[in-house]
Amino acid sequence: MKLKQLSLNNFRCLENKKIEFDPDFNLIYGKNGQGKTSLIEAVYFLATGKSFRTKKVKELTSYDKIRTIVYGSFESKLSGKTIAIDFNNDKKEYYVDKNKTKYIDYVGILNVISFIPEDIEIIIGNPSVRRGFFNYEISQTKNIYLKTLVDFEKILKTRNKLIKERKTNKELYHIYNEKFIEEGSKIILMRKEYVKNISRLLNLNYRKLFDANSELRLKYDSFIDNIDKMTLEEIKEKFREETVKKHDREKRYGYTLVGPQKEDFVFELNGKNAKAFSSQGEKKSIIFSLKIAEIDMLIKEKNEIPVFLIDDISSYFDEIRKNSILNYFKNKNIQCFITSTEKLDIEGKKIYIDKGRILSDE
Ligand SMILES: Nc1ncnc2c1ncn2[C@@H]1O[C@H](COP(=O)(O)OP(=O)(O)OP(=O)(O)O)[C@@H](O)[C@H]1O
Ligand SMILES: [Mg+2]
Structure with a gap:
C-alpha cells in the first residue's frame, strides 16, 4: 500500500x-x-x-x-x-x-505498522499492554478476530454483572456462561495460531538483522496449559473445566477469574524472558524484528x-x-x-x- x-x-x-x-x-x-x-x-x-x-x-x-x-x-x-x-x-x-x-x-x-520509542512497553509493560498490542495486530490480519473480541467483551461484562448480583444459579447466567466459553475459546485458538506463525518469523528476522546466533521466541501464556496441539473443541472443554474449578472463587470475588482477558505473551531470547534479562539494545531489536514480522504476516494473510x-x-x-x-x-x-x-x-x-x-x- x-x-x-x-x-x-x-x-x-x-x-x-x-x-x-x-x-x-x-x-x-x-x-x-x-x-x-x-x-x-x-x-x-x-x-x-x-x-x-x-x-x-x-x-x-x-x-x-x-x-x-x-x-x-x-x-x-x-x-x-x-x-x-x-x-x-x-x-x-x-x-x-x-x-x-x-x-x-x-x-x-x-x-500501517509503526515503530516508536514507546513500543519498548510491549516488552517491559504489564500484560494488558501486550494483550492490547496483539489484539490489535491479530485484528489487522483477521477481521473476524476483532468481531469475536468485541462480542466477547460484551459477554464478559454481562457475566461479571451476573456474578456480582449473585445470579449464577439463574438460567440467564448459564446462557451467558456458554457464550463466554464459546467466544473465549475462539479467541484462544486464533491467538495460539497467530503466535505460532509470528514466533517463527520473529526468530528469522532477529537472526537475519541482528544476531545470527540467537534464538528468539514468542510464547503464548494462556490460562489453559499445553494448548499447542489442542483443537477448538478441546480448548472449549478445558475452558469449561476451568470455569467450574473457579466457580466458588468467582462468587466470592464477585467477578470473572478465568478467560482470555487474563492471558499474557512472553518474549524469550535464548531461553530467557526478555523482560527480565535482555539489554536495552536487545529489547529494541526484538521489537523491531516483531514489527518486521507483522509485515510478513500481513503479506501472508492479506497479500x-x-x-x-x-x-x-x-x-x-x-x-x-x-x-x-x-x-x-x-x-x-x-x-x-x-x-x-x-x-x-x-x-x-x-x-x-x-x-x-x-x-x-x-
Ligand atoms: N493538541 C495539540 N495542539 C497543539 N500543539 C500540540 C498539541 N499536542 C501537542 N502539541 C505540541 O506539538 C509540538 C510538537 O510535538 P511532536 O511530538 O510532534 O514534536 P517532534 O518534532 O516529534 O519533537 P521531538 O524531536 O522532540 O520528538 C510540541 O511542542 C507539543 O507541545
Ligand atoms: Mg518526536
Whole structure:
C-alpha cells in the first residue's frame, strides 16, 4: 500500500495542509518539538482511528479547537481509495470513498505498522499492554478476530454483572456462561495460531538483522496449559473445566477469574524472558524484528504490504544498522515514513517541519 496524499485539519500543532508523499521514502526532519512525530501520528490515526502515543484521542485535536479531520488517499493492490475520519467533540465518523462506514469495517483498509520509542512497553509493560498490542495486530490480519473480541467483551461484562448480583444459579447466567466459553475459546485458538506463525518469523528476522546466533521466541501464556496441539473443541472443554474449578472463587470475588482477558505473551531470547534479562539494545531489536514480522504476516494473510512508520530512527540504530534497515524496506518495496532530527542522506521525499509548518524541499 502506498499513501499518496494526506490532508490535515486541526491535528495537534500542525498547520492545515494537504501533503503529497513519495511511494518509497519520506523523511520528516526538523528540530525537537516541531511536529515530526505528530505528522506520522496523523498517518497512524487515519489508518486506525487511534494514536500510538496516547489513549486519549482528544489530545490530537489542536488546542482551542473541537473538530479534527484527516483525509487520505492511497493505492493498494486492488484499487485506489480515499478514507477520512471526522472527529468532532468525542464523536468519530469514518468514511471510505466518501461513504460513512462503521469502525469495524474501516480498520484494516489502510494497513500501517509503526515503530516508536514507546513500543519498548510491549516488552517491559504489564500484560494488558501486550494483550492490547496483539489484539490489535491479530485484528489487522483477521477481521473476524476483532468481531469475536468485541462480542466477547460484551459477554464478559454481562457475566461479571451476573456474578456480582449473585445470579449464577439463574438460567440467564448459564446462557451467558456458554457464550463466554464459546467466544473465549475462539479467541484462544486464533491467538495460539497467530503466535505460532509470528514466533517463527520473529526468530528469522532477529537472526537475519541482528544476531545470527540467537534464538528468539514468542510464547503464548494462556490460562489453559499445553494448548499447542489442542483443537477448538478441546480448548472449549478445558475452558469449561476451568470455569467450574473457579466457580466458588468467582462468587466470592464477585467477578470473572478465568478467560482470555487474563492471558499474557512472553518474549524469550535464548531461553530467557526478555523482560527480565535482555539489554536495552536487545529489547529494541526484538521489537523491531516483531514489527518486521507483522509485515510478513500481513503479506501472508492479506497479500498487502503495509505502510511503515519509524519515529526517531537515530535513537534506535547506529549508522550501519540504519542503512541495512533502509535497504531492507527498499528491497521489499515498502513505503516508509521516517522522522529524524537530522536531515539524513536518503533518496525520497524530504519534509521539513518548523513549528508545525510543513515544508517540502525538492
Ligand atoms: N493538541 C495539540 N495542539 C497543539 N500543539 C500540540 C498539541 N499536542 C501537542 N502539541 C505540541 O506539538 C509540538 C510538537 O510535538 P511532536 O511530538 O510532534 O514534536 P517532534 O518534532 O516529534 O519533537 P521531538 O524531536 O522532540 O520528538 C510540541 O511542542 C507539543 O507541545
Ligand atoms: Mg518526536
